Amino acid sequence: MDPDFIVIGAGHNGLACAAYLARTGASVLVLERNRRVGGACHTEEVTLPGFKHNICSVVHTHIPSSPVYRDLELERHGVRYVYPEHPRGTIFPDHRSIVMYREPERMATELGKFSARDAKTYKELVADYGEFIESTIHPLMYSPPLPPSVQSAELEKSEEGNTLLQWQMSTPAQLLNELFDSDEVKVHFLTRVTVLGFAPDQFGLGWICLLRILTGEAPICVGGSQQLAEGLRRAVEAHGGKVRMGAAVKRIRLRGNRAVGVELADGQTVDATKAVITNIEPKKSFLHMVGEEHLPDSFVRRVRNYHARGRSLLVLHLALSEPPQYRAAAGNPPVNTTFSQEMFGGDMMEQVRAYQEIAMGRPPQKEMLQICMPTLHDPSQAPAGKHTAVVWQYAPYRLETGGPEGWGVLREDYAARVLGLWRSYAPNMTQDKILAMKIQDPTDTERNNDNLINGVDVVGDLSPDQLGYFRPFAGWSHYRSPVEGLYMCGGSCHPGGGVHAGAGHNAAGVIAGDFGLNKWWD
Ligand SMILES: Cc1cc2nc3c(=O)[nH]c(=O)nc-3n(C[C@H](O)[C@H](O)[C@H](O)COP(=O)(O)OP(=O)(O)OC[C@H]3O[C@@H](n4cnc5c(N)ncnc54)[C@H](O)[C@@H]3O)c2cc1C
Missing domain, CATH: 3.50.50.60 (FAD/NAD(P)-binding domain)
Known part of the structure; x- marks a missing residue:
């Protein structure tokens, strides 16, 4: 039938x-x-038996x-799902870091290492918008979208909503400049935005920052x-x-x-x-x-x-004999057990420019890295005592030199460069600790699943x-x-x-x- x-x-x-x-x-x-x-x-053993890699x-x-x-x-x-105690963190080139905490007071203390005023701003944002985001904005995901006039009319009814409407008119970078003083705090929150594929210099996306400042769990299946x-x-x-x-x-x-x-x-x-x-x-x-x-x-x-013109990712799937030990952990021990670490080698405006370079087909020369360590929190994804890591570096799909096919030439060298950049933060990630590696460039991502156009x-x-x-x-x-x-x-x-x-x-x-x-x- x-x-x-x-x-x-x-x-x-x-x-x-x-x-x-x-x-x-x-x-x-x-x-x-x-x-x-x-x-x-999609999870598959693409390196060695027993090492389960999350391909996307x-x-x-x-x-x-x-x-x-x-x-x-x-x-x-x-x-x-398991919830890592420290979902995310950002490590800066001078090996200082920000680790995320669930409790707003503790998170504010973490931000306060960089700016007392930013810590205060963060607490005010939590107090003013935390409940509003939970009760008004998140549920919008699970219902068909409202016409802009209806959505605006709803938002106009509250002070929080009016602020959100204003922040819709900014770029994420503009809004972060308006809210925070410290460049490290801005970089930390901007990477929370760009990791979702939102461009840092796009008008109309400023409000996304608020969502990313106030939410940060990292549940792992x-x-x-x-x-x-x-x-x-x-x-x-x-x-x-x-x-x-x-x-x-x-x-x-x-x-x-x-x-x-x-x-x-x-x-x-x-x-x-x-x-x-x-x-x-x-x-x-x-x-x-x-x-x-x-x-x-x-x-x-x-x-x-x-x-689908936005950034893609160069992905490295690694089978590791041990987890990364970050130099930053000397000053901030939870860095080593945080589920995902972001590293960007510059200030916020450099990050914006690097994103623009990606749009022109130029892979970043600096680190625009996110490293996820599922096995620190779910050991079932690797053989006992071993680990998997997924390394994401922002990258264009279409290279300025060679277009998408250019990845065939560039991938090995670029992967080595990316590993070198990571190693400058985690010196124990030497070649002998990497038991096997699978490179997935943006064209591989599309080849694996052409629903992900341009990777x-x-x-x-x-x-x-x-x-x-x-x-x-x-x-x-x-x-x-x-x-x-x-x-x-x-x-x-x-x-x-x-x-x-x-x-x-x-x-x-x-x-x-x-x-x-x-x-x-x-
Ligand atoms: C490298 C990478 C990392 C990511 N990391 C995250 C992350 O950590 N967290 C997160 O939330 N999101 C992440 N994403 C994004 C997320 O995985 C996808 O946006 C999401 O899974 C898409 O789901 P979907 O069901 O809409 O489409 P898809 O998962 O793409 O499903 C489409 C399905 O249709 C099938 N199909 C296609 N053509 C045909 C056909 N002709 N006939 C029959 N079947 C067909 C495909 O095989 C596929 O199974 C990541 C993506 C990538 C590429």
């Missing part, structure tokens, strides 16, 4: 959407071209506290990110849904202006009685799978303009013209499309890329409403 719904792609968003719909009593079939589920929630996402900031985790009973389906996807797959199957792997969708089949099913790469066709839902980014979904001849010109223009981790830029009501395009932010019975549920939809399953959750709500299904989760 034909399923009610076909979901194309078993990324965590596709699986979450499918799991919600399956529990309404609808029949759901997820089609995934890989032999594994999860998309960018490592930390799932929002998942354990999300409605998705609760509603889909992911704990019961085997998805567990026990066993690796893949385990989140496995738990979601179990949640789909627990309610009768099916997940078929090795099933690449080539075409979305239409009857008139209605999506009626799909054609697979092997020529097989599968029909859906109610709708087809795509977890794949818009260009492939609409220009390749539907065909622009079936779409309104204005929509085709929007799809063509959907962009951009967040499935299309998180720029103001592609956020909220404008994601993926103005007029089409409600998970529907101009083709009847064709919906979107991936990271190209609000609230964007990253692992939070917001898009999968929200799409399921819209679809349940459109088909009069029992929306059991609200």
Whole structure:
């Protein structure tokens, strides 16, 4: 019998959407071209046996506290998280550092090492906006985006909201300059913004700083990110849904202006009685799978303009015989047990300029590093006593010299340079401690999963013209499309890329409403 719904792609968003719909009593079939589920929630032994490397996402900031985790009973389906005591830290070139603490007083003391005034500002921000962010801003991730006029009207009702509206008009760097004195404090908070793919000099993104200043947990999925996807797959199957792997969708089949099913790469066709839902980014979904001849010109223009021009990452997956020992730990011991460390070799404005250089295709010569150490907090991801590290250095996809193909020439030397930069902070990371290494340049990231266009981790830029009501395009932010019975549920939809399953959750709500299904989760 034909399923009610076909979901194309078993990324965590596709699986979450499918799991919600399956529990309404609808029949759901997820089609995934890989032999594994999860998309960018992907853990694999790519160096040595027993060393589990997270190929893309490592930390799932929002998942354990999300409605998705609760509603889909992911704990019961085997998805567990650990919370490192010190989620994140920043180490400066002079080996001073800032380690994040949960308690605002303790965090303020940490910032106070650099500026008493900044410590005071931080405490004021927590007092003035902490509750507001938790109660007003975070829930916006798990509902379809509001039109800008409605959202502004809501924000205008409170003093906090009015300030946020003003801060929307700044760049992150401008706002940090306005709030803080110390360059170290500014660098610390700016790296919290850029790590999510937000550009430091982009007008319209200043308010993101506030979110990043006030939140900082780093929950790690026990066993690796893949385990989140496995738990979601179990949640789909627990309610009768099916997940078929090795099933690449080539075409979305239409009857008139209605999506009626799909054609697979092997020529097989599968029909859906109610709708087809795509977890794949818009260009492939609409220009390749539907065909622009079936779409309104204005929509085709929007799809063509959907962009992923932001920074990518050079990723090094390392199998280590011991964890890094940072020189900074001499003055600040928790540095060595912090889950993720960021290092930038300059002040905040240099960081802004380095980002601009990346946009011109020039890989940074200085460190723009984030190092994550999952095994310090979840030893199950490596053999006893051993460790994995993931090293991310910001990098362009398209090189000024050689374009994307230029990575074939540059990758080995650049990886060696990046390791050298890291070693200047953690001198014990000598070659003999690195048991094996896998280099993943931006073109590898895209080759592994071409949903991550141009190796951009967040499935299309998180720029103001592609956020909220404008994601993926103005007029089409409600998970529907101009083709009847064709919906979107991936990271190209609000609230964007990253692992939070917001898009999968929200799409399921819209679809349940459109088909009069029992929306059991609200
Ligand atoms: C290096 C790197 C590090 C990252 N780190 C983090 C992090 O620490 N924390 C975080 O929150 N986010 C991180 N991200 C981003 C995050 O992983 C992604 O934005 C998110 O997982 C995207 O989820 P998705 O479900 O929307 O899409 P995807 O996970 O991309 O899923 C799409 C699925 O569709 C499948 N597919 C594609 N085409 C077809 C087809 N024709 N037929 C059938 N199936 C198809 C794909 O195989 C894939 O399984 C990182 C990304 C990268 C690249």
